Amino acid sequence: MSDTISIAKPVRATNVRPPLEATSVDEKTYDVALLKRLAPFARPSLWLFVVAGVLVPITSLAGLVQPLLQRAAVQAAIIDHSPTDLLRVAGFFGIAIFVEFVTRFAQTYALQLGGQRTVAALRRATYAKVQRLPLSYLDRTPVGRVVTRVTNDADAIGELFASGAVLGLADLLTLVAILGFMVYLDVRLTLVTLIAVPPLVIAVQWIRVRAREAFRSIRAYIAQLNGYIAEQVQGMAVVQAFGREAECLEEYRQINAAHRDANYRSIRYDALLYSVVESIAAITVAIVLWYGSVRAGLLDAESSAVYVGTVIAFYEYVQRFFGPIRDLSTKYTILQSSLAAAERVFALLDHVDTDAPEGLSFAPCEPSPDDVALELRGVSFGYRANHRVLEDVDLVVRRGERIAIVGPTGSGKTTITALAVRLYDVNEGHVLVGGRDVREMTSRELRERFAFVPQDVFLFAGTIAENVAAFSPNRDDARVRECLERVAVWDLVSSRGGLGARVDERGTNFSVGERQLLALARALYLDRSILVLDEATANVDSATEARLERAIATLLEGRTAIVIAHRLSTIRSADRIVVISKGHIAEEGTHEELLAKNGLYARLHALQFAEGGEAGHAEE
Numbered sequence: 001m002s003d004t005i006s007i008a009k010p011v012r013a014t015n016v017r018p019p020l021e022a023t024s025v026d027e028k029t030y031d032v033a034l035l036k037r038l039a040p041f042a043r044p045s046l047w048l049f050v051v052a053g054v055l056v057p058i059t060s061l062a063g064l065v066q067p068l069l070q071r072a073a074v075q076a077a078i079i080d081h082s083p084t085d086l087l088r089v090a091g092f093f094g095i096a097i098f099v100e101f102v103t104r105f106a107q108t109y110a111l112q113l114g115g116q117r118t119v120a121a122l123r124r125a126t127y128a129k130v131q132r133l134p135l136s137y138l139d140r141t142p143v144g145r146v147v148t149r150v151t152n153d154a155d156a157i158g159e160l161f162a163s164g165a166v167l168g169l170a171d172l173l174t175l176v177a178i179l180g181f182m183v184y185l186d187v188r189l190t191l192v193t194l195i196a197v198p199p200l201v202i203a204v205q206w207i208r209v210r211a212r213e214a215f216r217s218i219r220a221y222i223a224q225l226n227g228y229i230a231e232q233v234q235g236m237a238v239v240q241a242f243g244r245e246a247e248c249l250e251e252y253r254q255i256n257a258a259h260r261d262a263n264y265r266s267i268r269y270d271a272l273l274y275s276v277v278e279s280i281a282a283i284t285v286a287i288v289l290w291y292g293s294v295r296a297g298l299l300d301a302e303s304s305a306v307y308v309g310t311v312i313a314f315y316e317y318v319q320r321f322f323g324p325i326r327d328l329s330t331k332y333t334i335l336q337s338s339l340a341a342a343e344r345v346f347a348l349l350d351h352v353d354t355d356a357p358e359g360l361s362f363a364p365c366e367p368s369p370d371d372v373a374l375e376l377r378g379v380s381f382g383y384r385a386n387h388r389v390l391e392d393v394d395l396v397v398r399r400g401e402r403i404a405i406v407g408p409t410g411s412g413k414t415t416i417t418a419l420a421v422r423l424y425d426v427n428e429g430h431v432l433v434g435g436r437d438v439r440e441m442t443s444r445e446l447r448e449r450f451a452f453v454p455q456d457v458f459l460f461a462g463t464i465a466e467n468v469a470a471f472s473p474n475r476d477d478a479r480v481r482e483c484l485e486r487v488a489v490w491d492l493v494s495s496r497g498g499l500g501a502r503v504d505e506r507g508t509n510f511s512v513g514e515r516q517l518l519a520l521a522r523a524l525y526l527d528r529s530i531l532v533l534d535e536a537t538a539n540v541d542s543a544t545e546a547r548l549e550r551a552i553a554t555l556l557e558g559r560t561a562i563v564i565a566h567r568l569s570t571i572r573s574a575d576r577i578v579v580i581s582k583g584h585i586a587e588e589g590t591h592e593e594l595l596a597k598n599g600l601y602a603r604l605h606a607l608q609f610a611e612g613g614e615a616g617h618a619e620e
Contacts, residue, residue: 031339034339034342034343034346035339037342037346038118038122038157038160038342041118041119041121041122041125042114042118042121044117044121045113045114045117045118046114048110048111048113048114048117049110049111049114051106051107051110052107052108052110052111052114053170055103055104055106055107055110056107056170056173056174057173057177058099058103059099059100059103059104059107060170060173060174060177061177062096062097062099062100062103063096063100063320064174064177064178064181064317064320065092065096066093066096066097066316067181067312067313067314067316067317067320068181068313069089069092069093069096070093070312070313070316071185071310071312071313072085072089073086073089073090073093074312111161112161112162114161115158115160115161115162116158116161118158118161119154119155119157119158119161122154122157122345123150123154125349126149126150126154126345126348126349127150129348129349129351130146130149130150130348131355132354132355133146133351133353133354133355134353134354134355134356134423134424135355135418135423135424136353136383136424137351137353139383142223142224142227142228142230142231143227143230143231144223144224144225144226144227144228144229144230144231145223145224145226145227146348147226147230148222148223148226148227148344149223149344149345149348152219152222152223152226152341153219153223153341153342153344153345154341154345156219156337156338156340156341157338157341157342157345159334159337159338160334160335160338171324171331172324174324175321175324175325178317178320178321178324179321181317182314182317182318182321185310185313185314185317186310186314188291188295189288189291189292189311189314192284192287192288192291193284193288193318193321195284195287196280196281196283196284199280200276200277200280200325203273203276203280204273204276204332207269207272207273207276208332208336210265210269211266211269211270211273211332211333211336212336212339212340214262214265214266214269215266215336215337215339215340216340216343217258217262217265218259218262218263218266218337218340219337219340219341219343219344220344221255221258221259221262222259223344224255224258224259225252225255225256225259228251228252228255229252232248232252266333266337269333270333273332273333277322277325280322281318281319281322281325284318284322285315285318285319288311288314288315288318289311289315292310292311292314293311355423355443356422356425356442356443356446358442360425360439362430362437362439365377365430365432365437367432367435367436368396368432368434368435369435370435371398371399372396372397372398372399372432372435373397373398373399373400373401373433373434373529373530373560374395374396374397374420374431374432374433374530374560374562375395375396375397375430375431375432376393376394376395376396376416376419376429376430376431376432377394377429377430377431377432378392378393378394378428378429378430379392379393379394379395379419379426379428379429379430379431380392380393380426380427380428380429381415381419381424381426381427381428382427383424388427388583389410389412389415389583390412390415390416390419390583391583391584392428392429392584393412393416393429393583393584393585394585395416395578395585397560397562398560399560400558400559400560401560401561401575401576402560402561402563402573402574402575402576403561403562403563403574403575403576403577403578404562404563404564404565404571404574404576404577404578405562405563405564405565405577405578405580406564406565406566406568406571406577406578406579406580406601406604407579407580407581407586407600408581409566411580411581411582411583412580412583413564413580414534414564416562416580417452417532417534417562417564419431419438420433420438420450420530420532420562421438421446421447421450422438422439422443422446422447425439433446433449433530434449448528449528449529449530450528450530450531450532451522451523451524451526451527451528451530451531451532452523452532452534453516453519453520453522453523453531453532453533453534454519454534454535455534455535457507457512457515457516457518457519458506458507459503459506459507459510459515459518459519460503460505460507461503461504461505461506462502462503463499463500463501463502463503464484464493464496464498464499464500464501464503464518465477465480465499465500466503467503467507467518467522468480468483468484468518468521468522468525469522469525470522470525470526477499479525480499480521480525481499483521483522483524483525484518484521486521486524487517487520487521487524488517489514489517489518489521492514492517520533529559529560530559530560530561530562531559531560531561531562532561532562532564533561533562533563533564533565534564535564535565535566568601568604568605568608571591572591573591574590574591575590576588576589576590577589577590577591577594577601579594579599579600579601579604581600586599586600587599587600587601
């Protein structure tokens, strides 16, 4: 019971600062620029927006003639006493209502259909941009924030079309048309009505600035909430194991409270805007009716009856005059929310740093010999400034050679393979694959030479066959089965239901070792010229490891392999072992040669095999 009360208790968001993304910008020109940037995404559906735009004046005209018909009906009934004229006016009134209904339906349908297509195109572009982002960006940006750009922010932009806010100009044209009809009916009553415009403009401008800032904060806090939830769900096992549920809930409550307070502000400004419009409209109608009644009392009986019809029609126009203003206030609120979301989406699309960018300038170098598959030449690299992971590294991997890279944790072993496939660019030096600098090659051309079996295997939701075939559209199930058999995992797959067996998100319905076996089968299926095994056998039992070693030995015939390992027992048969320490190559040679040197490798080996058994993973 106490937990329930605690969760329901309001929280003051005192310790949560607005995210840096919720900063202000120069708005008027910036808003127009944001709307213009939606044009390329809307262009394929331009005809739908044209249809909606063409129907706007027809819909407006069908609605605006109705007060005039009401005036004519009053005159036909009270002054002319003509049932025929009254029936004819009623017929025209029915036609006007029918035309307004049909055109408004078609206008709304065309607008929303075009809007959904535009948002779908924007989502595709945003997701494509996410795929091109470098790992350095994803390393420092919470995953929930990136997901928010593609989902919540795109949906907020879609509200521009769903609400009709994108046709706000049509409401302004309707206002002008209403003013024209009002002037036609009575100039004096029109001037009385226009008294309400200056205070209305001042109030809207005052509210506009504050509402925009509130909507920026909402969008930023949504991203922060999504990022926090994604992190906590992924790490829930750790949270529960350490009993940190209460502390994590409190952190979430603080962020949630900040998001709630930002929504409170937006609701206040939205309600204030609507109330101001309604109040000024009511006051204006009262003044118009008072003024009309005074003038009617000064006229003779027949003129007064005619004027009553004019006042009735004018009353309808006054109501319709504030209708578009009321709609504009509502649409303006949505516009502010959409533009706040658009700022964030286009900020992502404008991010200039991309994965494996082309056209980089770098010092030319001599190509590698034909028998060299991979070469690092004078390579220095750091993930952060002033913190080098690799320093002036030279490494040559020949075609068909099987080399092992070992060393303490953090020495730069995995970094070498990341540079080889250009997940990061070197700070100095050259990485050459197939004799060419990797910066001369497209990412697809380069990465199609490599197959990876990482230590932290990632399986996608789907089936076993789809994951092994890397979701290839031309999957060969017979080959998939052959690969599974070669890594000694077909028995497991058969027991799970065969190639069509379900794989949950991230492969959580398989053990760590089983996921590694499936990842090895995936590497076999891809059949790339260079195979990278990053602790690929670290989480399997000794019997399975022995079967894997035999399968890998067959697989590696005629293939280049780079094996990153902590367990030195798995790399004894490597053609060459490279020992990395503190960003440098400390030693290299065969297993026997390195033991004879009695250097770092020999010390690591002694630690692991002390007292005749493996003591554990060696780290400095």
